[in-house]
Amino acid sequence: MKINPITCAVLAALAVTRVSYADGTTQPASVPAPQTTQTNQTGPSAQPDSNGQPSSAGASTLGAITVTAQHTLEDIQDVPITIQAFTGTTLQQLNIQTANDLIKYLPNVTLAENGPGQGNIYMRGLSTGFLGNQSSASIAPFPNVAVYLDDQSMQFPARNLDIYMVDMERLEVLEGPQGTLFGGGAEAGAVRYITNKPNLDKVSGSVEAGVSATDGGGPNNSTNAVLNFPIIPGTLAVRGVIYNDHQGGYIDNVPSTFTREPTDGGGAMAPYVAAGGTSVSNNYSVAKNDWNPVDYQGARLSALWKINDDWNFLIAESYQNLDANGQSSTYPIGTDGQKLGTDQITAFVPAWNDDHFTNTAWTLNGQIGDLSLVYTGGYTNRHISEQQDYTNYSRSAGGMYYQCTGTSAGLASTGKPICYSPTGYWNDHVNSTHQSHELRLSTPEDYRFRVIGGLYYEDFNIDDHMDFNYKTIPSCTPGNLASALAGGYPCVANAESSPGVVMPDNTAFGEVEQRGYKQEAAFGSMSYDIIPDVLTATAGTRYYHYSEWQTGTEFYTTSAQVNVPNGTYVGNDTVMNYHQTYHGFKSRANLLWHISPNTMVYYTFSQGFRPGGFNRTSSDVAKLDGEAQYKKPISYAPDTLTNNELGFKTTFFDDRVLLNGSLYDMRWDNVQMQFFNPLVLGNTTFAVNGPNYKVQGLELQFQAKITDNLSVISSGSLNHSRQTNSPCLVNNIPGSAGFNECIVETGAAGAVTSFANPFGEVGSVPAFSPRSQANLRLRYDWTLLGNYNAFWQIGASYTGSMYNQPATYPNGEGVTDITTVELRYLQGAYTTYDASIGVAKDSWNFSLYGTNLGNSHASVFTSSAQFIESEVPIHPRVIGLKLGFKF
Structure with missing residues (x-):
């Protein structure tokens, strides 16, 4: 049954939390009122004035920030987990609009991506690698870091929603498992985007415009506007924001040819080359400079109705369109083996990623006696259309199969050897809906x-x-078929995704599938002040029940389609109709001790998990002397994370210095892993549950007011991540030789080779797990010429080296004949530098800024996902200007 989200919100006769502030106003817990002492835990200390500039009030102290990480308003220094938070003002000061901008300020957080909205966030090195985007909506495991827009989950397999950050109240990054309060998907942590809510009493707004230049790339420009308007002062207000951000391209798609070589396909191309059955193709029609521009366009409209002193209702509608053209990756070596320059690629087809979403969210708040309740819900509709070049797949045996005839290496072995165009691509259309409802009940905080x-x-x-x-x-076609039957070159009938559903001429393989789950959960948490204001114990748990499914078809092209009319159904599809349920409990407990009002230590035990999933098909692979040794499983189970953490949070010298730290030991068990080894394990990716990992680490956060004008902010992490066991791929074919034993050999008689354990060895390092990360920022605010507020700010961010895949995967260094999307590359350590300077007077502010001032081109994701070594580089140096007006 389809449930209209607006109807749900209006009909829900539920209540919410009410929070009272010193000025006597009330706001719902999910709609915090402005905090008179609010600053950024990791940003400038001085409380900004109405223009977003530091004011003199409280300028000599760090101030405080209020967060809702535990579904209640708390000072961040009282939350017994590692948490990083940025106010909306700090997001503006740091020129943070996208996930790429944010990640450099987050120690212990990495981002693997193929472009905007096409990646995964990892925390504390909890990763088993990242593949390409092809088929990711169907095959990628669900992420283990949750993404929230206010109270709505925005998680998506391998495609974290890239929310444009404008008019944000704050952003919270919760590290470690959050399975009790945030459920499945928050296994390693959560990122929470919290928007500004309507103000019932004040007309306000802002306009900001910016222009910038990218080193070696196209120009950039951005505009946004915000308006808050009380329709009925004190009772009903609306708030709207609109934005447009154009980021010029900086990757050049350089002219190139594609020449088939005898060594292609492991030597299978040699007969075609010898027979003259190949031709040279080129990309001249799509080659261009700066071919990867990105545009963000969006709007958000929210309304807050204060029904009475105990009740209020918030509704918000968000829309965003992300249009990313070209590819965000570059090739060190081009398609024909030529060495390429910085930020260059050789792609042969138009490429894009269009990603837009709408989200309706609502929150009904109220008070019944001493009890507070909150009901919140949301409905997200997301549409993705992506096309990417796959021409380099033509050098593999799999690619040749679909493009060549005349030998056993091609789809048809009859006739004179001939190969057709090597140009190939993939095209993905994804539609997704995500509906959620949560009801919370709480007792008074005092x-x-x-x-x-x-x-x-x-x-x-x-x-x-x-x-x-x-x-x-x-x-x-009738003409091609007649020619083939008369002794001409063979033809191949179009694939069908199901009987009667015929694919286009050049579609060789794919899927039309539906995937998802329904979840019901109940959670509870209890806190008791053993010694009021000194010692507090908390314990909680969550019961969850998942009903998960995957249906549809995977279709492919076989020799049965050679020389038969288009429209002939030959059974070239596999039907998926998979269902599973699972349930369980995930718990947490902590002990918090305020040694003094400014010093807190804590111990936290917490558990997290993420949903399991399905593979598209189950086939027999890993053959030895023609006999299969392994049947790919239809499904894989959830994996789990257990965290034990000791931490402290302190301030010194009358709140002028802050030092927070945490030590953690995490055990990641039954970890979901994906394999793609066409030569041994079949030509489709599949996932299984595999080894366990242990992560032990340290994180520190430091902030100080050196003087009333000078602030220093720094944070860093150090991790030791290792695999703790080494399961093997077990022969699961009953009746076969070696049943229930580890698979150690594969291949045909006379060509048997050893089979490396795909799960890796004890002590190996997981993917995207840099040993160290750190950042440092300095900001100086002063008064210029008596009535101008001026500032300068500089910062540096360091990320240690890391691998893109687990240690078991083949080393990609120097490999040119690429047969798998899972080659392992070392991504080198890098440091970036940023700076800005600005001035404000009355309602106006102006700033000059620069990002990546050292113009690093380090790779944030190196892979063989397109059957060629590719790197996603850091955005080159940008120098820009911003002008803003607030009222």
Whole structure:
């Protein structure tokens, strides 16, 4: 049954938390009122004035920030987990609009991506690698870091939603498992985007415009406007924001040819080259400079209705369109083996990623006696259309199969050897809906014994139509078929995704599938002040129940389609109709001790998990002397994380210095891993549950007011991540030789080779797990010429070296004949530098800024996902100007 989100919100006769402030106003817990002492835990200390500039009030102290990481308003220094938070003012001061801008300020957080909105966030090195985007909506495991827009989950397999950060109240990054309060998907942590809410009493707004130049790239420009308007002062207000951000391209798609070589396909191309059955192709029609521009366009409109002193209702509608053209990756070596320059690529087809979403969210708040309740819900509709070049797949045996005929290496072995165009690509269309509802009940925060509990329901659906368009053998039109039957070159009938559903001529393989789950959960947490204001114990748990499914078809092209009419159904599809349920408990407990009002130490035990999933098909692979040794599983189970953490949070010298730290030991068990080894394990990616990992680490946060004008902010992390066991891939084919034993050999008689354990060895390092990360910022604010507020700010960010895949995967260094998307590369350490300077007077402000001033081109994601070594570089140096007006 389809549930209209607006109807749900209006009909829900539920209540919420009410928070009272010193000025006597009330706001819902999910709609915090402005805090008179609010600053950024990791940003400038001075409280900004109405123009976003530091004021003199409280300038000599660090101030405080209020967060809702535990579903209640708390000073960040009282939350017994590692948490980083940025106010909206600090996000503006640091020129943070996208996830790429943010990640450099987050120690212990990495981002693997193929471009905007096409990546995964990892925390504390909890990763088993990242593949390309092809088929990711169908095959990628669900992420283990949750992404929230206010109270709505925005998680998506391998495609974290890239929310443009404008008019934000704050951003919270919660590290470590959050399975009790935030459920599945928050296994390693959560990122929470919290928007500004309407102000019932004040007309206000802002306009900001900026222009900038990218080193070696196209120009950039951005504008945004915000308006807050009380329709009925004190009772009803609306707030709207609109934005447009154009980022010029900086990657050049240089002219190139594609020449088939005898060594292609492991030597399978040699007969075609010898027979003269190949031709040279080129990309001249799509080659261009700065071919990867990105545009963000969006709007958000929210309304807050104060029904009475105890009740209010908030509704918000968000829209965003992300249009990323070209590719965000570069090639060190071009398609024909030529060495390329910085930020260059050789791609042969138009490429894009269009990603837009709408989100309706609502929160009904109220008070019943001493109890506070909050009901919040949301409905997200997301559409993605992506196309990327896959021409380099043509050098593999798999690519040749769909493009060549005349030998056993091609799809048809009859006739004179011939190969058609090597140009190939994939095209993915994804539609997704995500609906959630949560009801929370809590006792007053001043009670010595406090309780919070709730119910949660979630319905997540993905509809994915993925086409791999690299079949260039002519289709069997009437003319081509007649020629083939008369002794001419063979033709191949078009694939069908299901009986009667015929694919385009060049579509060789793909899937039309639906995937998703429904989740019901109940959670509760209790806190007791053993010694009021000194010693507090908390314990909680969450019960969850998942009903998960995957349906549809995977279709492919076989020899049965050679020389038969288009439209002939030959059973070239595999039907998916998979279902599973699982349930369990995830818990947490902590002990918090305020040694003094400014010094807190804590111990936290917490558990997290992420949902399991399905593989598209189950086939017999890992053959030895023609006999299969392994059947790919239909499904894989959730993996789990257990965290034990000791931490402290302190301030010194009358709140002029802050030092926070944490030590943690995390055990990641039954970890989900994906494999793609066409030569041994079949030509489709599949996932299984594999080894366990242990992560032990340290994180520190430091902030100080050196003087009333000078602030220093720094944070860093050090991790020791290792695999702790080494399971093997076990022969699971009953009746076969070696059943229930580890697979150690594969291959045909006379060509048997050893089979490396795909799960790796004890002590190996997980992917995207740099040993160290750190950042440092200095900011100086002063008064210029008596009535101008001026500032300068400089910063540096360091990320240590890391691998893109687990240690078990083949080393990609120097490999040119690429047969897998899972080659392992070392991504080198890098440091970036940023700076800005600005001035403000009255309602106006102006700033000059620069990012990546050292113009680093370090790779944030190196892979063989397109059957060629590719690197996603850091955005080159940008120098820009911003002008703003606030009222």
